[in-house]
Amino acid sequence: MEKKRLGKTELMVSVVGMGGIPIQRYDEKATLDTLIACKEAGINFIDSARAYSVSEEYIGKGLQQLGRDSFYLATKSLNRTKEGFYNDILTSLKNFQTDVIDLYQIHNLGKQEDFDKIFSEDGAYEAALQAQREGKIKHIGVSAHIKEMAMQLIETEKFSTLQFPFNAVENQGTELFIRAHELDMGVIAMKPLGGGILGEVADSAMKYIVQNDLVTVAIPGMNTPEQVMQNTAAAKKGPLTEEEKAELKKISEEIGKDFCRRCGYCQPCTVGIDIPGVMVFEGYIKRYGLSDWAKGRYETSAVKASECINCGVCKQRCPYGLNIPERITWVDNYFNQM
């Protein structure tokens, strides 16, 4: 598989990497099978996070069998304090069963107060520098979902990589990526399949990303060998055909920008609603005409959206600013009126 230089880290990474979010929904065996498929397909970059529950741990166990040197390891922490972030680095090292992590990122920085916090004397960035001096991590990166904040982070010139959502329906990262390249930062495209919403045009969506010179590595979430094969095969195919371009344009117009990426950052819900699980029904109702089937699935939910107490906690957490209580209530009302 084609490899690109990940900016000033000088790591040569495969244009498709493995996103570690979905691992947490599966088991060690599925993780190992996926890692084996990644290695065979030429993937050499894995991205995980402390926030992805067992993801780091399962990957670490898999690497015991495959060899630590098979992959460059990237992970990230949501902790904003020096002590908390440093402890998270130690936990990640333990989980991955390794002495050094290639890229450690400050995860999902969105608020100005968090920006100020991480760069304070007692902030996460100090911990990252300390761990780097101690040889526990090699490079420091950052991930963000909000364009203005991402640009602010780039301009600090303190990071070697930027991780930002980018796909055929969400290409507002272009301006960021141009600036990141000027500063020799590596660019990691998260959500290349729009959190699953581009699943029906996955081939075209992967081609769209890997052929973009501004993207160093795209990291679709993967937890089966089949997904690895599909994503890497698409990446090896030639340029987008006119037909594929038209297909992506059509779907982009249908979806707009205001959709749930199923990232799970809004969780846990105060009353136990599976928020991404309910949000996904919007698409089934509005775009796919699958209301009957979706209603059947919704009825098996442990906690219905009607239980929402409108506490607003989830809204604060959603990096895309979605009005979750309003939207899940709409889904609930829709099914009740069917």
Ligand code: SF4
């Ligand atoms: S607003 Fe509703 S959905 Fe969101 S956390 Fe509160 S109870 Fe859960």
Ligand code: SF4
């Ligand atoms: S509602 Fe927002 S935070 Fe929750 S899964 Fe969807 S995009 Fe992510």
